[in-house]
Amino acid sequence: MSAPKKVVLAYSGGLDTSIILKWLQTEYGCEVVTFTADLGQGEELTPAREKAKLLGIKEENIYIEDVREEFVRDFVFPMFRANALYEGQYLLGTSIARPLISKRLVEIAQMTGADAVAHGATGKGNDQVRFELAAYALNPDIRVIAPWREWDLTSRTRLLDFAEKNQIPIAKDKRGEAPFSVDANLLHTSSEGKVLENPAEAAPDYVYQRTANPEDAPDTPQIIEVTFEKGDATAIDGEAMSPATILTRLNELGGKHGIGRLDFVENRFVGMKSRGIYETPGGTILLEAHRGIEQITLDSGSGHLKDSLMPRYAELIYNGFWFSPEREMLQAAIDRSQDHVSGTVRLKLYKGSVTTIGRWSDHSLYSEAHVTFEEDAGAYDQTDAAGFIQLNALRLKLIAARNRRLKG
DSSP, rough: OOOOOOEEEEEEHHHHHHHHHHHHHHHOEEEEEEEEEEEEOHHHHHHHHHHHTTTTTTTTGEEEEHHHHHHOOOOOOHHTTTTTTTTTTTTTTTTTHHHHHHHHHHHHHHHOOOSSEEOOOTTTTSSHHHHHHHHHHHOOOOOEOOOGGGGGSSSSSHHHHHHHTTOOOOGGSSSSOSSEEEEEEOOOOOEEEEGGOOTTTTTGGGGOOOOOOGGOSSSEEEEEEEEEEEEEEETTTTOOOOOOHHHHHHHHHHHHHTTTTEEEEEEOOTTTTEEEEOOOOHHHHHHHOOOOHHHHSHHHHHHHHHHHHHHHHHHHHHTTTTTSHHHHHHHHHHHHHHTTTOEEEEEEETTEEEEEEEETTTTTOOOOOOOOOOOTTTTSOOTTHHHHHHHHHHHHHHHHHHHHHHHO
16 A cells, blocks of 8 residues: 555644654655644643644644534533443543544545544554544545554553654653553543553542542532533523533532542453543533433433433444444434423532432423322322223233143
8 A cells, every 4th residue: 555645643742642743754754734632631732733843744734623612512412412321331431532533634634635644542442443433434535544553663662762763852751651541531531551450459549630539529518500401501500601611610510529430341342341440520410410301301202212222322432433324313313302301400419429409391291280199189080090000911910820820
């Protein structure tokens, strides 16, 4: 295969992607365009521009974009309409960011005339799959370069030697082994590897970066209200906010009260198990709030069907199929279910937990007249239940009669 002429690289400005940048230049002799996404990871991105310039990238080939609003509006919120949890626990913080990055890589490649894109995901993880499936779904002719699957820089020593040989600045703390790796965005922080690899050992306190220790969280509960319109959060305590602003605020509240910690061993798509420490404070509050408003606005048929679809939907996102037709089909059904999911939920935040304590909506299906233990003024005829039970019992009675006959 011929060498690419121009490559768009997903570039963080860190040591690994800087090494990849230089490797692309030296290995293929190609022009490199860098794309750095501000997904709310909490890092200053200006150094990425300066680092790219230092490595010979032209100003017009450096793309640094604030995509926080698009991330939450078009990826996080649609996912939360489904109440998506992978393997019943993981809120998919890393998974949901990858399709947006790939989308911009492909778009920038189109804009700049690049014939390839590149990423820094290793050959052992899920991210390589997510990046590449999304890229091919958006442009079937795009070439994807994954240096970790191609080069011979297979040890930390070789990486550092390559960096020094090519005048790539190395921070002093990079010469030793990092205690664990971190991926962060506005939805979550994920920590994996090194000191976390033994699932029998408790994670050290210093791993947690976004949440207070629940034991040290405030001794007084905090009450908040989250308002929804058609399944998406629109306001906190009556104050209307943009999607990214809402998630930022919920992160602050959740982090303060130690909400959203998860120590989880998951099944990677590539076949191995992996232990990670996840912090999703705002997302954990958002999930509880969304569940709370659905309780009074979704009928049982819609709600139960939606819950049965959720594991498949979550698995598609985890495995990198955001842009697949099956995910889009499920999304259409999920979005249709949200037509009346509007109203307000009151929540209590306290020492690592978030609890729904009230909910109300103009679209509510809850009828106090039907469920009251007091006089219901004829809203429900209790004698109707006898026929309902007999019809539902008919199948069970026939089975029981057959089994008794066979035993006799």
